[in-house]
Amino acid sequence: MHGPPLVAWSLVTLSTVAAVACLLRREAARDEALMGAGMAVMAVPMSVLDPRPWGTPLLPVVFAVVFALAGVRALLLVRRPGHHLHHCVCSAAMVYMAVAMGGAASAHGGHAGHMAHSGAGLPLLTGALLLYFAGYVLRAGTTLVAAPAHAHGAASGPLISAGPSVAGPARVPLRHAPEVAVACRVSMALGMFAMLLTL
Template sequence: MHGPPLVAWLLVALSTVAAVACLLRREARDEAVMAAGMAVMAVPMSVLDPRPWGTPLFAVVLGVVFALAGVRALLLVRRPGHHLHHSVCSAAMVYMAVAMGGATSAHGGHAEHMAATGAGTPLLTGLLLLYFAGYVLRSGTSLVALPAQAHGAPGGGPLISTGQAEGGAGGDRDRVPLRHAPEVAAACRVAMALGMFAMLLTL
């Protein structure tokens, strides 16, 4: 990532936490891979660029990995899940990898020059920024509404189990583990979309 080191390391931490949270949810392996890739891409170039060819090679590897991830997401788009969103995320990662590798190669491996002049196509970068900003706003609003629905808010209907409502022993058996809670899954997706938005701003 070509930006302030503090911002880069904060993105690394955010993406790593999201990757671990998704990894604990076995049904979210695709999201875990995406978050792990974001964590690696967010690492400052001063750490990953010991030689002039280091950044282009790094960009090629990431580009290939996420191109394959995007194709897989498109093939699964008709199945339940967030595969269409995953395909957009994969395309954004490929775009950033290509922009990073191409701009660094064109300027002799100087990442600082890329940070000063920018990289990528402004129109495409702007469209992706709009997409992820909209996704964060829409999903964030839904995330805020989930706890209210879980407690039987008007219009949401009670989601609490019978055993929990009665306070019996069945409540513990019916309780959904935290890592499988819908709030956790939604929070991970919002966190990754925020990270993607911040990384796109550095182009």
Template sequence: MHAPASPGWLLVALCAATGAYCLLRMRSPVQEQRRAAGGEAVMGFGMAAMAVPAAAFTPPAWTWPVYAVVFGAVALRALWSARTSAHHLHHLVGSAAMVYMSLTMAASPGPHEHMHGGAGIPLLTGALLLYFAGYVLRSGARLVPAAATGQGPSTGGPTGGPPGWGDRPELARACRLSMGMAMVAMLLTL
């Protein structure tokens, strides 16, 4: 999203690592976890691709509408899945934010010019920033160890044994937290 090179590459690494972990989570025996992890993997890799610094690679003009179509399809899938799980509403907001950022970048006059000039933050960008900042704070609070919150130990994996990599709720939360922070960073550079 045209951030400086070093923070941009850190954002790319964070999003790509999150997307890779979400691919590992897709091996879970629980269908709902696989479904959520698939959407999060697409988001992670899409965010990594969009975060590549413009100094390293300026994508062709047709890339942004393609991103908008891909994330529009992801948003439709999240909307369909939201009828069975409220968590997919967050996927819907995230996908819609990606569509918004793609369309904003498609309309941007050049790789180093800011679209908004001196007019301040547009209303939709501000609303998305507030949503994702709140999501980051909520997700971070949920990472507090269970003993500190008085909730007790985890029940383990679906078979009663230790949870596998795809079934670790604290890692899934950390994954979602990192993507939320990346979304805030991308919206700030928009």
């Protein structure tokens, strides 16, 4: 990533936490865990990576291939229940950022200082993706704030608990709580928005 180091490391932390939280959830969250891990690596400042001459063109290609495959997989599953269409958009955004950053690196000989001050990518496409992720954060964040305190019509007891209940209605373990899933998606959409701003 080619922005202020504080912003970059904040994105690395946010994306890493989201990826770990997704890994602790159900198997269906592995796509989101991959997205969070990819965002964490992409957000690491270039000054820290100090890539070899072959690393500058290779990293964007690896990112583009991995997330293009993830996007195709999500597209094939789009008719099934889940957030596969959102995953398609996220994967497309990752491919776009990888290609844009790789193109900027090639145009300036891979020098990170030039990349920090050069516009990369297509302004209209970048703007459309920024609008999408901003809208997603607002919509999903609203549902997160408005989430009920009780689940499944249970008469009493919290929606989230640290472990299985011995008696009474079944509780949802913390890592499987719907709010955790929404919070992960919101945090990753915020991270994507911030990364797109650096293009």
